Amino acid sequence: MADHLATTTQAANPGRATIRTAVAVGIPAFLGLLVIVPQIIQVVVDGFGQHLPDGLRLWLAGAAVVITAASATITRVMAIPGVIEWTRTYLPWLAPDQK
Template sequence: MTHQHASPSGEIWFRNQRVWRTVLAVGIPAVISLVAIVPEIIQAILAEAGESLPAGVRTALLGVAAAITTVAAVISRIMAIPAVDRWLRTYTPFGSSPRAENRG
């Protein structure tokens, strides 16, 4: 049984779901790495020099994680525009359906 990702009219199914999946796929690792892991690494390096992590660094890194996640979500939403999806299906392997389905 073949599962199609776009309707015959070219409408892309679940556009908003695709964006939210991108937010989760990018946001979770961005927040974990930039808010939890990177500050600990920076603190370890600074501790060797007798310094400490400046206040607000974690907040700034949280902002960076939010910005990265937002950009990824916007790109995901743009890719769900039917004209963009048609272009992606025609010229790249990144469309909503496999290239073989697009030839028929």
């Protein structure tokens, strides 16, 4: 019988994990920051008789990009085998498996 070394899908396919995270975080970040937040701000601002600042949507788009990129980067770092081993040792509740 051949030995089998099980590995997490995050370690086996770190690019996929990164893309999944970018999609999982990016969609709500962009929807929230570009669609929902400006509407909420506009309602508040309308109560004071003013309009949204011109660069607000661009700033919110930049914030969504930063949030998505940071989340994808963190996911990629967490997929590094050395980091997985470190989490198994020091933060077992955060490890992707219980070895």
